[in-house]
Amino acid sequence: MSLSNKTKNYIRKHYSKKSAAKIASDLNVEESEVQEFIEEISEPLPFKKKVAFYAITVSIPILFFVILEVTLRGIDYMGNTELFIDPNIPSEEYLMPNPNFASRYFFYTKTIPNPSVDVFLKDKPENSYRVFAMGGSSAAGYPYGYNGTFSRLVDDVLADAMPSREVEIVNVATSAISTYTLFDQVDEILEQKPDAIMIYAGHNEFYGALGVGSNENLGAFPGFVRTYLKLQRFKTFLFLRELIVDAGQWIFGSNGSAGGTLMERIISDQSIELDGPEYQLAMKQFQSNMEAIISAFHDQDIPVYLSTIASNVKDQPPFVTVEQEDHPAASVVYNKALESYAEGDTASAKSQFEYAKDLDGLKFRAPSGINKIIKQLAQDFDNVRLVDTHQTMEMESPDGIIGENLMLEHLHPNQTGYYLMGRSFSKKMLEELSGSGLVEDQPSEFESYFDEMFITEFDDRIVHHRLRTLKQGFPFVINQQVNPYQFNYQPSGIMDSLAFGVVHKDIRWDAAKVELAQYYQREGESEKALQEYFSLIRNQPWNDSPYVFAARIYLNQNDFKNAEPLLEKAYELAPKEAFTTKMLGAIKLNKGQTQQAIKYLEESRALNPNDPQMLYNLSGAYGTNQEFQKALEIADQVIELNPNFPGIQQWRAQLIQILNRQNN
Numbered sequence: 001m002s003l004s005n006k007t008k009n010y011i012r013k014h015y016s017k018k019s020a021a022k023i024a025s026d027l028n029v030e031e032s033e034v035q036e037f038i039e040e041i042s043e044p045l046p047f048k049k050k051v052a053f054y055a056i057t058v059s060i061p062i063l064f065f066v067i068l069e070v071t072l073r074g075i076d077y078m079g080n081t082e083l084f085i086d087p088n089i090p091s092e093e094y095l096m097p098n099p100n101f102a103s104r105y106f107f108y109t110k111t112i113p114n115p116s117v118d119v120f121l122k123d124k125p126e127n128s129y130r131v132f133a134m135g136g137s138s139a140a141g142y143p144y145g146y147n148g149t150f151s152r153l154v155d156d157v158l159a160d161a162m163p164s165r166e167v168e169i170v171n172v173a174t175s176a177i178s179t180y181t182l183f184d185q186v187d188e189i190l191e192q193k194p195d196a197i198m199i200y201a202g203h204n205e206f207y208g209a210l211g212v213g214s215n216e217n218l219g220a221f222p223g224f225v226r227t228y229l230k231l232q233r234f235k236t237f238l239f240l241r242e243l244i245v246d247a248g249q250w251i252f253g254s255n256g257s258a259g260g261t262l263m264e265r266i267i268s269d270q271s272i273e274l275d276g277p278e279y280q281l282a283m284k285q286f287q288s289n290m291e292a293i294i295s296a297f298h299d300q301d302i303p304v305y306l307s308t309i310a311s312n313v314k315d316q317p318p319f320v321t322v323e324q325e326d327h328p329a330a331s332v333v334y335n336k337a338l339e340s341y342a343e344g345d346t347a348s349a350k351s352q353f354e355y356a357k358d359l360d361g362l363k364f365r366a367p368s369g370i371n372k373i374i375k376q377l378a379q380d381f382d383n384v385r386l387v388d389t390h391q392t393m394e395m396e397s398p399d400g401i402i403g404e405n406l407m408l409e410h411l412h413p414n415q416t417g418y419y420l421m422g423r424s425f426s427k428k429m430l431e432e433l434s435g436s437g438l439v440e441d442q443p444s445e446f447e448s449y450f451d452e453m454f455i456t457e458f459d460d461r462i463v464h465h466r467l468r469t470l471k472q473g474f475p476f477v478i479n480q481q482v483n484p485y486q487f488n489y490q491p492s493g494i495m496d497s498l499a500f501g502v503v504h505k506d507i508r509w510d511a512a513k514v515e516l517a518q519y520y521q522r523e524g525e526s527e528k529a530l531q532e533y534f535s536l537i538r539n540q541p542w543n544d545s546p547y548v549f550a551a552r553i554y555l556n557q558n559d560f561k562n563a564e565p566l567l568e569k570a571y572e573l574a575p576k577e578a579f580t581t582k583m584l585g586a587i588k589l590n591k592g593q594t595q596q597a598i599k600y601l602e603e604s605r606a607l608n609p610n611d612p613q614m615l616y617n618l619s620g621a622y623g624t625n626q627e628f629q630k631a632l633e634i635a636d637q638v639i640e641l642n643p644n645f646p647g648i649q650q651w652r653a654q655l656i657q658i659l660n661r662q663n664n
Helices: 005-014 020-027 031-042 047-074 150-161 179-190 222-231 235-252 262-266 277-299 330-342 346-359 368-380 389-395 415-433 457-471 494-504 509-522 526-539 544-556 560-573 578-590 594-607 612-624 628-641 648-663
Strands: 094-097 128-135 166-171 196-200 304-307 384-387
Touching: 005 020, 005 031, 020 031, 128 150, 128 179, 150 166, 150 196, 150 415, 179 277, 196 415, 277 304, 277 368, 304 368, 304 415, 330 346, 346 368, 368 384, 384 415, 389 415, 457 494, 457 509, 457 526, 494 509, 509 526, 509 544, 526 544, 544 560, 544 578, 560 578, 578 594, 578 612, 594 612, 612 628, 612 648, 628 648
Parallel strands: 128 166, 128 196, 196 304, 304 384
Antiparallel strands: none
């Protein structure tokens, strides 16, 4: 008799453990039938079926991850992490550094630093000279940001020196990132066809993202970390990373969003010995990453302007003193440096200040070994141009020792320091480009570029609040409880209130500048208002609004000479603006440029046909052009809109007289 389905299922379940005889006895069936069925189900699969089976088995997890990746991209998990994005300004032809791109690197720290807002053309023009600036917080211009960056000054210099070129300087530098993250940016920068690269980096090699003393550290093998950086372009990888990190924080009770400054949250090891294992690892990491970065640009024949880095050695005592067998204590060396300096032995003091900085266990300031590597890289690679910013700052410092004369705290320059940094890069670039035919006009002096940074009193007040916030926490205050000043702070006036709001209340910098400028205008302080608008123009050259705001001030002063170029730039950016075209028409008419006046005024008329002032000027322009009938028709429109408009009745009467004489 044939076996039932129930019997077959029993055999499938037990044939690997029991003999055919035992199974036949259990089921009370013939042993020969059991043996025959066992042989049938034990027969190996044909080759094609076996291949299909394994293919399906392997494809299931692959398909799962493909679906997961597509889903995560569909819901925009963690947002856009590409280096460059559309800035969503009125024109759609631009790109800018992505404020969210650094989320690739910070998996424990939830506060994500942002790069500068430098807009550049999506399609590189043929006459473009495009440069990217890379680095950490000093390269990003902290605590000024915006117009405080050294790259903005380079932009100003090169734009003057290369008037036939579309100069584009794009700063992708970001606070708290190491050279690992710089390496990760290279491919995306290369896609934008750079003509040159500027790098000011090295202070973050210990504590920046993926640094050896950072919470974001991934180990001691640069090749492994760089492979990791490529994998984190996948949303699935970021998702799994977040799951692992969140699980670890839940298990061990840590929280990357806990209080404290960004510097405090990212620190893992506060006691790194000079020449110790972590120190050596950081040096190896820096050199390996820089070689990989420079090599990638070298392969595309792109010059790299690589700068030495500077910090405050005279006026910043060591943060942490580490006891070492083969080195003295950092605090002892620093105190000896102070004594030598007081005694007038500046040469010994300079050496001791530098040594004390190197001995500091909390290595926020790069040790001297970083600059040695930078100088060696300039010798090893023929596409590297050494920019010795450190030497420049020493030359501009009393007794050649960098202190608070150029630094705001431990390593971020003040305005003069950023000016010197920009000047150093600019001079080196002009020196290299002088024989290329690109440079048409060498600057005779650089001092004027300091004022053209347009760092206003308002910007300095923002810096005040950022520094006060910084210095009330780690590493300037260690193992102490400090009551944050901002909880009970009373601003001293509108400028201070707006600056405080930018730092502590998420007020936008550009919106605060406009509000402050409008206040200055109401108070009759036009020059201060203009400085704020010029600052906005320098930061947002693609935005027509600050050009118009500044032009209005000059127009109110009947200063058409200064108003005209501002309006012309605004017109270039936004040609379909009724006010801009109206005022350009009025200025051209005042200058006797009748045809141009008519052109602008007709454009304004098409945008806002019922503006009496525009129509009055247009009527005057046609009258000047001896088109009296057309002038009269437009004058009648003015009277219909506003019969009391100043001068219109007299002008109409004059036009009628002219037309009557012509008809007679």
